[in-house]
Amino acid sequence: MYLGIDCGTQGTKVLLWDAETERVVASSYHTCELISDRPGQKEQHPAAWLDAIKKGVQAVIARAGIAPEQIAAMGVSGQQHGLVLLDEQDALIRPAKLWCDTETVPELNAFLTRFNAAMGAPVAHFTGIHIPVAFTLAKLLWVKEHEPEAYQRIAKLFLPHEYVNYWLTGHYCAEYGDASGTGWFDTYNRRWCKEVVDAIDPQLMAKLPPLIEAHQPAGYLSAASAVLLGLPEGIPVSSGGGDNMMSAIGTGNIAPGILTMSLGTSGTLFTHAAQQIETQHHPDINAFCSSSGGWLPLVSTMNVTNAINAFREVMDIPLVEFENYLNNSEPGAGGLWCYPWLNGARLPNRPDATASVMGITSRNFNKANLLRSVVEGVTFKLCKGIEIFQQCGLHFDQLRVIGGGANSQAWCQLIADISGIEVIRPTVSDAGALGAALQARWCNENLQQPGEMIALHEILPASLRDIGRDAILPCPQQRAIYQPIYARYHQNMPT
Ligand SMILES: Nc1ncnc2c1ncn2[C@@H]1O[C@H](COP(=O)(O)OP(=O)(O)O)[C@@H](O)[C@H]1O
Numbered sequence: 001m002y003l004g005i006d007c008g009t010q011g012t013k014v015l016l017w018d019a020e021t022e023r024v025v026a027s028s029y030h031t032c033e034l035i036s037d038r039p040g041q042k043e044q045h046p047a048a049w050l051d052a053i054k055k056g057v058q059a060v061i062a063r064a065g066i067a068p069e070q071i072a073a074m075g076v077s078g079q080q081h082g083l084v085l086l087d088e089q090d091a092l093i094r095p096a097k098l099w100c101d102t103e104t105v106p107e108l109n110a111f112l113t114r115f116n117a118a119m120g121a122p123v124a125h126f127t128g129i130h131i132p133v134a135f136t137l138a139k140l141l142w143v144k145e146h147e148p149e150a151y152q153r154i155a156k157l158f159l160p161h162e163y164v165n166y167w168l169t170g171h172y173c174a175e176y177g178d179a180s181g182t183g184w185f186d187t188y189n190r191r192w193c194k195e196v197v198d199a200i201d202p203q204l205m206a207k208l209p210p211l212i213e214a215h216q217p218a219g220y221l222s223a224a225s226a227v228l229l230g231l232p233e234g235i236p237v238s239s240g241g242g243d244n245m246m247s248a249i250g251t252g253n254i255a256p257g258i259l260t261m262s263l264g265t266s267g268t269l270f271t272h273a274a275q276q277i278e279t280q281h282h283p284d285i286n287a288f289c290s291s292s293g294g295w296l297p298l299v300s301t302m303n304v305t306n307a308i309n310a311f312r313e314v315m316d317i318p319l320v321e322f323e324n325y326l327n328n329s330e331p332g333a334g335g336l337w338c339y340p341w342l343n344g345a346r347l348p349n350r351p352d353a354t355a356s357v358m359g360i361t362s363r364n365f366n367k368a369n370l371l372r373s374v375v376e377g378v379t380f381k382l383c384k385g386i387e388i389f390q391q392c393g394l395h396f397d398q399l400r401v402i403g404g405g406a407n408s409q410a411w412c413q414l415i416a417d418i419s420g421i422e423v424i425r426p427t428v429s430d431a432g433a434l435g436a437a438l439q440a441r442w443c444n445e446n447l448q449q450p451g452e453m454i455a456l457h458e459i460l461p462a463s464l465r466d467i468g469r470d471a472i473l474p475c476p477q478q479r480a481i482y483q484p485i486y487a488r489y490h491q492n493m494p495t
Pocket residue numbers: 008009010011263264265266305306308309319322323402403404405406407408
């Protein structure tokens with residue numbers, strides 16, 4: 001049995017994967033609050049993640065009715081880019097600033113301008129990746145500027161999944177996938193980017209963790225954490241990775257030609273690349289490394305289920321009614337169209353953008369149209385991402401849709417109709433947690449058989465290797481209706 005943990009923005013999922021039957025035998029979900037007292041501020045207490053993990057692990061063991069000794073290894077997936085800071089005594093210095101925090105825009109912009117002027121080339125020239133405000137670099141610069149005392153105390157810097165790994169194992173390390181979302185990582189040469197690190201702070205390089213390969217363990221479960229989780233001490237903890245990287249594993253997206261779409265707080269689209277792709281002319285593609293070896297070009301939007309949830313809450317529409325509302329409204333939402341930028345935009349890169357609903361008349365202004373307009377808005381933005389990949393020469397004939405939103409059949413049909421691509425919903429929609437469990441198995445099997453490298457695809461379950469069944473196909477009539485609406489949506493986009 002393998003344990004997979006996904007520490008997402010809205011909550012933590014834990015699942016127990018039986019490698020023999022290739023089934024999830026138990027899963028759990030615990031939500032996590034956001035701290036958002038100032039405009040743009042989005043933070044969380046890492047202690048809350050650990051609490052959710054403790055509850056989640058204990059819950060899945062109880063639900064599965066297994067002995068903890070049956071668990072061979074574990075892996076952790078985490079929301080990308082968040083910044084966790086520890087001091088010399090390993091005490092948390094402040095709450096984690098998250099990927100969706102946008103109060104850091106001025107500090108990031110000032111740094112990018114300064115760097116370009118000093119180095120004669122933009123940061124992306126050195127990192128191979130353009131730096132939106134979501135990246136960790138923006139968070140660190142903000143702390144340096146606004147909380148200099150806290151900044152001076154920094155001894156170790158973590159991304160969310162790295163912090164969980166450290167808490168589990170006591171071993172300070174990073175892996176390429178999540179590290180590539182810091183903004184101070186050279187994705188061409190897969191190492192910390194000296195030029196950027198030194199430009200932030202010449203003392204910083206000495207504080208960064210060593211990098212390990214995807215199949216290597218981050219460490220082994222410590223006695224203290226084993227007691228708190230009710231797990232056997234010493235089981236391997238795999239390298240883990242960012243949630244998108246782990247969801248790539250959990251959707252079998254570990255070879256070129258497959259596209260995954262995640263409908264979580266953020267919306268993401270990603271694919272596997274054997275080599276780093278050149279994104280000079282495609283700055284919206286975040287050319288990350290993957291957490292399975294290779295690279296993971298990704299396009300991200302900032303607002304998906306958070307925006308839909310906000311609309312639902314204001315209109316008092318419970319989640320269980322979501323499907324009915326979509327099924328009982330028409331493509332085009334009666335003439336309403338919505339730019340869903342409640343938390344600023346990342347596609348296009350405009351963190352200060354605000355949301356709007358256009359086209360309102362006395363005839364179309366109702367709950368069903370409003371809800372549909374935000375669902376269509378987030379979907380139109382994601383489908384723009386597919387076009388951006390196509391412009392970069394990447395083509396796909398299937399979309400693997402995951403995340404909370406994938407539970408909605410009506411939304412997935414809408415995605416197929418707008419994109420014109422068939423949609424597959426993998427049997428496990430908690431793809432980050434599944435990817436973590438699969439990576440744990442991969443790591444464990446390589447530890448068991450040293451000298452004989454087992455490839456990740458060898459341990460993928462049949463359900464991910466043979467994934468063509470139950471496709472949701474685009475409906476030609478609906479697609480014909482959507483094409484002009486989609487074009488108008490992008491033409492009319494506020495600048
Ligand atoms: N059946 C459903 N229909 C539509 N949306 C759903 C459904 N189930 C869950 N969701 C949405 O998914 C969200 C959680 O998505 P998730 O991928 O877990 O987010 P994150 O990884 O960012 O924490 C919920 O807040 C909810 O809006």
